[in-house]
Amino acid sequence: MTGDSFQFGGINSVDEWGLMVVAYDYFLPPKRARKISIPGRSGQYDFGADCWDERTLRLSCMLTRHMTKAEFREVVYELSRKSVLRLWNEPDKYYMAELYDPAEVQDYPLEMLREFDLNFICEPFAYGKTVSVPIRKGTNHMRYEGTAETPCMIVLRNTSSTNIQNLTITAVKRRR
Numbered sequence: 001m002t003g004d005s006f007q008f009g010g011i012n013s014v015d016e017w018g019l020m021v022v023a024y025d026y027f028l029p030p031k032r033a034r035k036i037s038i039p040g041r042s043g044q045y046d047f048g049a050d051c052w053d054e055r056t057l058r059l060s061c062m063l064t065r066h067m068t069k070a071e072f073r074e075v076v077y078e079l080s081r082k083s084v085l086r087l088w089n090e091p092d093k094y095y096m097a098e099l100y101d102p103a104e105v106q107d108y109p110l111e112m113l114r115e116f117d118l119n120f121i122c123e124p125f126a127y128g129k130t131v132s133v134p135i136r137k138g139t140n141h142m143r144y145e146g147t148a149e150t151p152c153m154i155v156l157r158n159t160s161s162t163n164i165q166n167l168t169i170t171a172v173k174r175r176r
Contacts (some may be wrong), residue, residue: 001091006059009083009096017075018065021118023087029055030125040136052124057095063114072105072114085120093126 001007003013006021013019034047038149045073067075085097097120105116152171158164 001086001088003088005087005088007084007091008079009081011078013061014064018063018067019061019075020057020064023059023089024058025040026055029053032078055122055124056094057087057097057120059118059120061116061118067114081120081160085122090126094118095122095126097122104169 002014004020005153006023006176007013008154011017013021029052031049032051032053034049034051035044037044049096050118065071079099079160080096085095086093093165099118100121101119103118107114132143133140154169156164156167
């Protein structure tokens with residue numbers, strides 16, 4: 001992936017548009033607080049936070065090539081839906097992202113060097129590639145690369161002409 005770029009819905013920002021970025025992310029997505037204020041008691045009662053809110057990925061953008069206002073509107077159109085967002089510095093991970101707040105764009109002479117921020121609202125954690133592992137007799141280990149709990153989907157296909165017998169599936173969770 002081209003350096004200092006993002007890919008949104010299969011379009012690379014630098015290769016297609018000449019749009020270079022600096023990405024700003026948070027250490028973690030914000031936790032969703034589960035607290036209540038009780039009259040006559042100091043502080044709040046905490047039920048424990050175990051869920052996360054959406055995260056904002058801010059991309060500070062600079063257009064580095066000549067682009068007319070009409071061409072720039074086409075870029076805006078491509079960015080106006082929810083899609084997969086990948087960043088140049090971690091191409092093996094992606095976010096499900098969408099723009100909700102419009103960006104203010106600074107126009108400079110000769111229709112170059114437009115600067116603006118894109119604030120993508122993303123699901124809390126980055127996704128990795130789907131892992132497919134052929135099952136063999138005995139214990140089958142699958143490496144989990146993430147740091148957040150994630151649903152698991154197991155699909156079993158019988159590719160032989162005989163029936164499957166005595167199949168057992170045991171799920172083991174990662175411990176903290």
